[in-house]
Amino acid sequence: MEEYIDIVTPKGEPTNKVVLKSEAHKNGWYHNTIHLWIYNLEGEILLQQRSHKKAIHPLLWDVSVAGHIDAGETFIEAALRETKEEIGLELEARNLDKIGVFLHESTYENGTIQDNEFHQVFIANVNINIEALIPQKDEVEALKLVTFHTFEGLLEKSISNNHFISTNASYYKFVLDRIKEKINL
Secondary structure (H helix, E strand, O other): OOOEEEEEOOOOOEEEEEEEHHHHHHHOOEEEEEEEEEEEOOOEEEEEEEOOOOOOOOOOEEOOEEEEOEOOOOHHHHHHHHHHHHHOOOOOHHHOEEEEEEEEEEEEOOOOEEEEEEEEEEEEEOOOOHHHOOOOOOOEEEEEEEEHHHHHHHHHOHHHHOOEOHHHHHHHHHHHHHHHHHOOO
16 A cells, blocks of 8 residues: 655645655655664664665665655654564654754656655664564565674775665765764764
8 A cells, every 4th residue: 555645845844735655756746754773882783675676776775764754644653653664663752863854866767766855864772682673574675783883894885885875875974973973982
């Protein structure tokens, strides 16, 4: 079942227009998504490998949890829902720390998808037993914890190693820097 999402202006302001997600992508309408980066105090970040079924960047490693915000849903509600759906982890609003908003504008699949999204970016310090997580099959191929040092090394070579989405390198670096600040590293 396809989801309905709220459309915003190119500056991120509400329009009160609600459409199917596929219509937003077909027409390049701006909308919000959430990104949640999960880390622990041992200096590790949870990464999600995008499903091989994904139309955009299949099998590349990315944010711990991400997804579209349903029409009428708050950013926090979406982050909590997506976390439960994608990895089977139940969090509470108090676990989330918003660190920024990033505009992502890209065209995919020979122009059939125009992705104009405002990523509402959160981080959460969570002690994770990765074996207890339940990846959503259509969204998540695999999960792994990597040290901050490993994350940086993979990121430095992202153009050649086919690990991360290389065009997102500055965004990934921003997130890692905010997490390090949060735990005073």
